[in-house]
Amino acid sequence: MFVEEIVIDGFKSYAQKVVVSDFDPHFNAITGLNGSGKSNILDSICFVLGITNLSQVRAGSLQDLIYKQGQAGVTKASVSITFDNADKATSPLGYEHCEKIVVTRQIAIGGRSKFLINGHVAQPARVQNLFHSVQLNVNNPHFLIMQGRITKVLNMKPPEILNMLEEAAGTRMFESKKEAALKTLAKKQLKVDEIDQLLAEEVVPALEKLRKEKATFAEFTRLEQTMARTQRQVVAQQYVGLHEAVHGGGSEASLLQAQANEIEATMARLRSECAAIERDLEGVAERKRAVAGRAMEAAQDAVQKTSNELIKKTSELTNAGKTLEAERKNVADVEAQIAALEAQQDPEGARAAELALRKARAELEMARSRAKVAEEKARSVQEDSGSAETVMQEEIGRAKAARSAAAAREKQGASRAAQLRKRLAAAAKRREKEAAGVAELRSAVEEGERAVADLRARGAAAAGDGGAAGALEELRGAREAEMRRARDIQDVVDKLKCSLKFLEVQYTSPAAAKKVARDKVHGMMAELLRVKDPSAALALEVAAGSKLYQLVVADEGTAKGVLAGLRQRLTVVPLSKIRGSNIPPEVLEAVEGVSGGFARPAVAMIEYDGAFEAAMAYGFGGVLVAKDAETAKKCAFDPKVRLRCVTLEGDEFSPSGLLTGGSRSNSRNVLTQLSQLREASDELAGRTARADAIARDIAALESTAREADALAQELARAEHALTLARNKLDAHTAGGAAAAEAAELEAELAALEGDTRAAAEEAAALDEQLAALAAQLQAARTGGLAKAVEKEAKETKKALAGAEKAARAAEEASVALQTQAEGAAAEAAEARAALEEARGAVAAAAARVAALEGEVAAAREAHVAATRELKAQEARVAGFEAEESGLTKGLRQRRAALEEADVALGEARGRVQRAQQARERGAKELDRLLKQHPWISTEKHMFGQPGSGYEGLGERELEAAQKELGEAEARLKTLARHMNKKVLAMFDRAEQEYRALAEKKAAVVRDRENISRVIAQLDQKKLESLHATWEKVTRDFASIFSTLLPGASARLDPFEGNVENGLEVRVGFNGAWKESLTELSGGQRSLLALSLILALLLFKPAPIYILDEVDAALDLSHTENIGRMIQTHFPYSQFIVVSLKEGMFNNANVLFRTRFADGVSSVARAAKTK
DSSP states (O other): OOOEEEESSBBBBBOEEEEEOOOOEEEEEEEEEESHHHHHHHHHHHHHOOOOOOGGGTTTGGGGGGGGGTSSSEEEEEEEEEEEOOOOOOOOTTOOOOOOEEEEEETTSSSSSEEEEETHHHHEHHHHHHHTTTOTTTTTTTTTEEEHHHHHHHTOOOOHHHHHHHHHHHHHHHHHHHHHHHHHHHHHHHHHHHHHHIIIIIIIIHHOOOHHHHHHHHHHHHHHHHHOOOOOOOHHHHHHHHHHHHHHHHHHHHHHHHHHHHHHHHHHHHHHHHHHHHHHHHHHHHHHHHHHSSSHHHHHEEEEEEOHHHHHHHHHHHHHHHHHHHHHHHHHHHHHHHHHHHHHHHHHHHHHHHHHHHHHHHHHHHHHHHHHHHHHHHHHHHHHHHHHHHHHHHHHHHHHOOOOOOOOHHHHHHHHHHHHHHHHHHHHHHHHHHHHHHHHHHHHHHHHHHHHHHHHHHHHEEEEEEEHHHHHHHHEEEHHHHHHHHHHHHHHHHHHHHTGGGSSSOBSSSSHHHHHHHHEEEEGGGEEEEEEGGGGHHHHHHHHGGGGSEOOOOOOOHHHHHHHHBBSOEEEEEEETTTOOOOOOOOOHHHHHTTOEEEEEEGEEEEGGGGGGHHHHHHHHTTEEESHHHHHHHHHHHHTTTTEEEETTTOEEEETTTEEEEOOOOOOOOHHHHHHHHHHHHHHHHHHHHHHHHHHHHHHHHHHHHHHHHHHHHHHHHHHHHHHHHHHHHHHHHHHHHHHHHHHHHHHHHHHHHHHHHHHHHHHHHHHHHHHHHHHHHHHTTOOOOHHHHHHHHHHHHHHHHHHHHHHHHHHHOOOOOOOOHHHHHHHHHHHHHHHHHHHHHHHHHHHHHHHHHHHHHHHHHHHHHHHHHHHHHHHHHHHHHHHHHHHHHHHHHHHHHHHHHHHHHHHHHHHHHHHHHHHHHHHHHHHHHHHHHHHHGGGGTOOTTTTOOOOOOHHHHHHHHHHHHHHHHHHHHHHHHOOOTTTHHHHHHHHHHHHHHHHHHHHHHHHHHHHHHHHHHHHHHHHHHHHHHHHHHHHHHHHHHHSTTTTEEEEEEEOOOOOGGGGEEEEEEEEEEEEESOOHHHHHHHHHHHHHHHHHHHHSOOOOEEEEEETTHHHHHHHHHHHHHHHHOOOEEEEEEEEEEEHTTTOOOEEEEEEEEEEEEEEEEEEEO
């Protein structure tokens, strides 16, 4: 679709009708002087397309679009555009059948405006839809490129460029529709809020109020029916109870009298048994006196005597052991002293000093000999040189002889040294063997000393502080005391168990008992509870009544098994079935107010295992215990309470008017006796446990004593072995022959080696002397003898003086060492004598210890024997005492049972009397019921029958029913004052209204959720489309820009790495990308903006593009490039370009020139010559 013809009449500067026809389908240019009406042609096109923003066509109002605003006689403006619609692929929706489409818009003075399509009037929305369907949205005209728009694009920020991309992608329409949808959502939310407010403020409160009124009406109706039914049940139950009491009273009295007779027979039997036990007690006492006499006293004396003797001998043994340790320490000290003195003798030093002395003396003799010879030679030289030579010859001969003798001594010494070394090696081996034996003996002695020390420490720990025997006796006395107290408590426990024997469950046979699961039989109810306050025991017993003696079991199966095997008649209560009644909180508040805190629920005054809560509620629920009769009376008859109440004295007040009381005995109170039995049993267990603990301590002490005896015997053996080891060590140390031989050989070898070295040194000195004599002889023969002899004489004198000094020093050192060694040897001899004495003292002390150990063992055996005899005597006496205690216990039990039976007899007679009185009262009450309720006579045959409505009620059920009647009557009065009898119809209407509003709200919520879901889906599709558009536009952008400005490149980069944040323009020249657009010239920036706009247009090409002087800021070459670019990149779109430059319009296929003359614009067409 493209523009084929435009007819302008009265629009802006076109006062007369002007037909601009024969538009080229591709490239059209409009040129003319400024003000000649070029842009008015473009404005006329926008006018027909339905522009609403008149500022874009340079008008303030529609009247400004009429020629001279209607002042020149032209009162209306009309523009018609004929579109060629031959190409159906680009046809607007719904107009595919039209070959041409003529759209006309007319306005007149006064603001009247209308549209026509193909000569038919059309609404503006229809016209907009027509153009929108072919990408011609004039109110957001991406197909219209004005010069100002290029400047605007240059200043756009990344988000604004992103908006242009969205417009090109077509997602901006989605955004506008999304905004409309969000507004719809907001409206729907307002509707939901209105419905919620209506429900919360009006409908729901009204509905709740009607619901409560409906419940009140239902409760009123139910209470009326329940009250009538319950009243008849209560009256029927009262009648049945009174009838049984009156007509069955005789049998009950007979049963009570039979019980009294049975008690009298039991008392006679108990008196007979008491007399027999007293006779047996006298016999046992006589036998005990016969045994417990002098034999017991003798045994006790023997134990005391042997204990004292054992303590004495043990003390002596301890002292002897300390003495032995002191003597052994003395031996060790003396041995250390001898070792120190032997070290002071220093035989090696003495031998070295002797060798040094011998060497010094030999050197002194040699020096003297040389000095003498030198002196003789000097004298001979002075007297006669020939005789001097003779002397020298003699001296050389003597020196050679001395040299031969020294060499012989050296050779003999070496031979003798070799022999001594062989002997020394053999002696050293024997010495090492002896040393190993000594080390082994010393190790044995040290091990024995450690064993003895360990045994002594263990023995001391086992003996303690010496008071073990006394502690043992104290423990035995304490244990006996505990046992006596335990026997006394056992008597009390047996007595209480005897009096409570009736609580035992007795089976017909052991086989019947085995059939019952004992872990599911819990016991009588009285046994399963503890009374918190002993003063309330009587009241609690009266409150529970016969239920205290009912057997509590786990379930029905156990109950059946128990009943099948019981010997006596019992009521069995299965926990799985019974249900107790608890007092409601409001009634408890009323009790507190009425009694002033002096009345409490009976179940609150007992303690029990949580597993038995149902049983306790069954036995004590719904009963109060009051301090006195006045409080009980108030609680029983108060209309808010009406509960059975029992006083601490045992008086009973029933809401029905029945009062029970009189004298009661506390001596037979079962709960008190059970409490006493538990306390006595606990104390008995404690006493028994303490006696057992003391018995363990006694056993431990006896074990310790036995261990001490065993340790003493083991200590004696260890000390004896230690003494033998020490004696062997002393003998081995004293007789060390190999060590002495080795020491002598070492000394002889050292002396021989010294002599050998001296002989070698002497031979060397003689060699030197011979050399000197030879030199002197030669000198004598040559004439220089006198001077040499004189020099020799001086040197020999000097050497003699040194030798004398060295000999004196060696002699002094040898004398000093000899003196020191002699003194140490003398002291060592004295110390060895002292050592022998000390070892004798150790042997004596060890013998004393061994003797005392035997005496201690004998004393201990005697003490053990005496103790054993004493225990035997005590055991015989204890046997008599145990027998006597058992008889006494039996006597006490029977006397106690006799007392209990006497009390029971009195109570049984009282019960007979009370049963007769109750029968008389029941007869009077029965007559009153028959008169008050005449229907009893006609319906009494149905009382107690299942399904008749008069089923039997238990005591608790009856009390609960009476209470329910009172509460129902009070509640009916309260409800009658506030009841709405029309509530049922009102509630139905309100509920229907509530459901209707709820359905409306649900529908609105569903619509809102659907809209939100569609928006989310479209958001995702929008993002995908946006990315695809960006990729294509940035490619086209680069292509168009490089066409307009060869050598340059451009692209769109995501701002901060994300397309959704915006897009920024980047430009590069010859591969170098600029950091900022400020580096570009004005023309380059205009080309860049135009390239971006055209790239966006190319994404979804519109059929028509309008460019208004977009080349204003460009030079000629760039303008020509724009023309070539249009032909290259937009071959399927129609361009209408307004330009003043030939470079632009010369590329157009058709050129329109405008002129302005006489205030009116005109247009002339000029086709391009091919």
